[in-house]
Amino acid sequence: MKITLKDVAEKLNISVSTVSRVVNNKSYVKPETREKVKKALEEMNYSPNLVARSLKNKSTKTIGIIVPDISEVFFTYLIKGVDDILSRNGYTIILSDTGENPEKEELYLNLLLEKQIDGVILATVNVNKESKALDRLFNNNIPVIFVDNLPNIKRNYDSVIIDNSKASYMAVEHLINLGHRRIGIITGKLEETTGYERLMGYRKALMDNGIKIDENLIRVGDFKEKSGYENMRSLLEIEDKVTAMYVASSKMTYGAVKAIRDAGLRIPEDIAVVGFDIHDNSGLISPAITTILQDEESIGKVAAELLLKRLQDEGEKRYQKIVLEPCLEIRESCGYKNIKTKASK
Amino acid sequence: MKITLKDVAEKLNISVSTVSRVVNNKSYVKPETREKVKKALEEMNYSPNLVARSLKNKSTKTIGIIVPDISEVFFTYLIKGVDDILSRNGYTIILSDTGENPEKEELYLNLLLEKQIDGVILATVNVNKESKALDRLFNNNIPVIFVDNLPNIKRNYDSVIIDNSKASYMAVEHLINLGHRRIGIITGKLEETTGYERLMGYRKALMDNGIKIDENLIRVGDFKEKSGYENMRSLLEIEDKVTAMYVASSKMTYGAVKAIRDAGLRIPEDIAVVGFDIHDNSGLISPAITTILQDEESIGKVAAELLLKRLQDEGEKRYQKIVLEPCLEIRESCGYKNIKTKASK
DNA sequence: CTGAAAGCGCTAACAT
C-alpha cells in the first residue's frame, strides 16, 4: 500500500534512521549508501507521512485562516495574499468560513487548535464577548494575527489593519475640496472598530475644516446593502438635503446608489458619492464610483509575514499593530469640480 | 503545557485507555468513573491532539481543494459550497491556489498526499499532460473529484460540471428567438473542455435552427478580458456585422462590452450580448448583462457530497460524471424584442 | 468494566 521508511529500510537491509537521514538530508551518510537509498526511495515511490512527522516535530506547518464570508471580495483577496506568502514558505492553509456566526468562529478556533495548527489569521466577528477558544490559543502560545476587525479584549495582540479613520478623512476631505458642505455618512456598526473608526474620521475631517457636524446626517448601517439603501432613503427625506455622501462599505454603497437613483437623482450632478472597497472587476459600473480602497492582498501578505516572524523567533514578545495606508481612488461619482456650494471655501 | 490523555490519566490514577474511552464515548465505562473523568477533562482543559489521532486512525478528516485562482468569483462560490457541506460533516479543508500554474498544481497535489488528506476536489489547469501526482493519488485510493475543467487522461474519474454545450445552446437559441441570424461567439481555449464544449453548443444551436455557420464569426480567446476586447474588435471589422454576440466567460464579456462601446455602438440596440458567469454583485452594471449562470455553490456542494460518498462506502466503484444544468438569466443586454432581422423566423 | 501493550510513521539522542 503506502510505502514507509520502514519498507525501504527493510528492502535495503539497513535501518530506518539511515533512510530518514537521507530523506531529510541530515548528518552524514556514506555517499554510496545515500545513492542507494535515494534510488530505492525513487523506485518505491516513497512519500513521507507528514502527520507522523508533525506528531514528532510538534509543528504541522499549517496555519488556519478564519473569515466571516469567503465570498466577499475583501476576504478572497486577503486570503490570496496570505496564501502567497505562506505557501512559498512551506506552509499550508486551512480555511474556515464562519458565515458571520460567532459560535462557529469559536468552534473553528477550537478545531484548529486540536488540529495543532502553528498559527492563525483571524478576521473575527466576535468583537465583544471574551472567547474561551482564543484564550486557549494564547495559553498554548499559538500566534494569532487579527485582521480587518479588532476585538475588545483585555490582552494585547498582533494585528494588521488599515487606518480606518484616515480613510474616512481622505474621503470626506475630497468632498470638501470639491466644495461640499452638506456631507452625509453611512457607517457600519459602531461596536466594530471598522464602523466606529470610520465615523471618527468623518467627524474629524469636518471639524478640521470648520464645518459644523449635523448629527442628522450621520447614519449607522450594518455593512449590508439593504441598510445602505434604507439609510440613504431616509437621508433623502431631510429638507436641507445632502449634496454629497460618504458610504463606508461596498454593499452599503451599492444600496445607497440605488436609493439615489430610485429617487430620480443623478450622480454626481445631484449628489456626489464616495464609496468604500469598491472593486469593480467588470469596469462597467457607470458612473465609476470614487472609493476608498484598501489593498487587501497586502494586508494578507503583511499579516502572513508577521505570523512567520512570530513562528520563527520566540524572542520578540511585543505585540504589534500594523496599520497600513488606505487610498482614495478618484473615479467619476464626484464629478470633477461641482461648484454647487453656496459658501466659498 | 498541553494536556494529554496521559496527564489526566495520571492525575486520576487510571489508565489512558479508560480516559480515551470517555473522550470518544466508546465501549462501557462505569458511570461514576466516566463522570470523574469528564470532570477532570473539563478542569484540565483537555483538548485532543488530532494529529496523533490521525496517525493512528489513518484519516485526517481533511480534504484538499485546489483552484487556479481563488479571487475568481466562480471559485470562491465553489469553495463556499464545498466548505458548507464538508464542515458540517466534520471535515476541514486545505485550500491551495495554483495561480494557473500546472507545476504548482502538481506540487500541491503531492503535498496534499503527504499531508494524508482524505480526498481532494480539483479544478485543474493541467488538462493535457499526464500527472504523476494524480497517479499517486489514484494509486493510494484517495478520491479525487474534478470540477469546472476536465482533464484528458486515460483513466476514469469522478467529476461534477455543468452542461457547457447546453449552456451555449440556450444562449444562442435565445438570440435566435429574438430574431438574430448573424451571431458571433468568443469562446475559450479549445484544449479546455469548457472552451470546446461551449463552442459545440453554439454550432449545434445554429444548425438546429437552420442557420449556416460562418466560421468568420467564431473567435477563440483565453478567458481573459483582453482577449474578449480584441476578439470583439476584430469581429467589429467584418463587413457583414454581427447583430448579436455570445461570449463564453465573464472577463471576456467585459472586454467585449468595452470594445462595443469603444466602437460607439450601443447594447442592445446595435448589438445584443449574452455573457457567461456574470455575477454583478453591485447590481449597478447597465445595461444589466443577460448571461448564462452556473450555480457554483451547488457545484461545490454536489462535489463535496460525491466526495463524502466515496469516503464512506468503499463499495461503489463506478466513476460518476454529474452534469448540472446551467441557466439563462435574461437581463437587459439583448433588449426585449429587437426585430432587426431581415428574414422572419 | 478497566488496564497493559502494541503500534501508527517518523525523528533524534545515544551508542557503536
Add this chain to the structure above:
DNA sequence: ATGTTAGCGCTTTCAG
C-alpha cells in the same frame, strides 16, 4: 557512518 531505542499522543485489541 550507521544502528538501537525511545517516544510524540492516540486507539484498540486482548487479558483479566
